[in-house]
Amino acid sequence: MTHESAPQADGPRELLAAVRDLTRQVHVAQRGTWFPLLVLAVVTLVAIPVYRYAPYLDLFGTCRSRQGERVCMEPSPTQLGYWTVALVLAYVAIAGFYVKQSRRRGVGTPIRPYVVVGVALAALMAAVSIWLTYHPLVPVPADPFSVDPVEIEVGPAAWLVNGLASPIAVIALALLVLAWVERNRALLAYTLVYLAIVLVQGSQVIHSTSRWYFLPYLLVPAALLLLGSAAFALFKPSTEVPAR
Structure with missing residues (x-):
């Protein structure tokens, strides 16, 4: 009489592959990339009338006047206030979207790191912008009323710091965190x-x-944000998570 063991339904490799596939499906189900991009695009577009029509409030005493002309340092405190408040509200809306999506799909998304980093970057942007107002890395022309542009040699480090302190770059830095949260290459x-x-x-x-x-x-x-939102919404993979 011979004794034969019953064949196993799944070997170690098959189980490992199944776990990896399930993990990938969960990560896909957690994603809602199109919504943050759409919200940030709207925030950027709404900034246009703020830049054009909002009054310049000389809170930092940077304006200089001469014979009816007025020259002020950038950024405007009004613009800076808009971006700080708008970005914080945007991240609150994004957090609410992901929470609602998690309840609907039954799969949670660890969105807190993205929201916390986004709010922290918005506050840091405001602080750095105010600091740069009093300690500019880009030299200010001696005569701000000169009609002839003056070529000023500025190192790449100064341009990088000024660029990263801008609200548009702050949005990108926070999106890097979202890519990590969503495991989204x-x-x-x-x-x-x-x-x-x-x-x-x-x-x-x-x-x-x-x-x-x-x-x-x-x-x-x-x-770019609108195109990205449309692309991620259009090519969104299936969000079904296989039952275990």
Whole structure:
């Protein structure tokens, strides 16, 4: 009489592959990438009328006047206040979206690190911007009323610090955390491209007397965020998590 053991349904390799596949499915189900990009795009677009029509409140005493002309340092305290409040509210809305999504799908997303980092970066941006007002890394022209642009040699480190202190770059830095939270390589690649574009754009100086000179600085990032939101929503993988 021979004794034969019953064949196992799953070997170690099959079990490991099943666990990995289930983990991937859970990570996919946790994602809601399109919504943060959409909210941040809206925040960027709403900034346009703020930049154009909000009054300049000279809270830091940077304005200089001469013969009816007035020159003030950037950023405007009004703009800085808008970005700080708007970004905090945006992250609150994003957190609410992920909580609602988690309840609907039954799969939680550890969104807290993204929200905390986003709010902290918004506060840090405001603090650094105020500090740069009194300790500018980019030299201020001796004559702010000069009509002829003066070429100022500025090192890459100064441009990098000024660029990273901008609200557009702060959005990108927070998105890097979201890519880690969602284990989303596509979002990571997108964010790196977005960050590179906004940093290059931020290093360009526009000499213009138009009151709409700021439009490229806002429209380009907003367009990138809208396109990214549409792409992640359109090519969103299946969110079904297999039963165990």
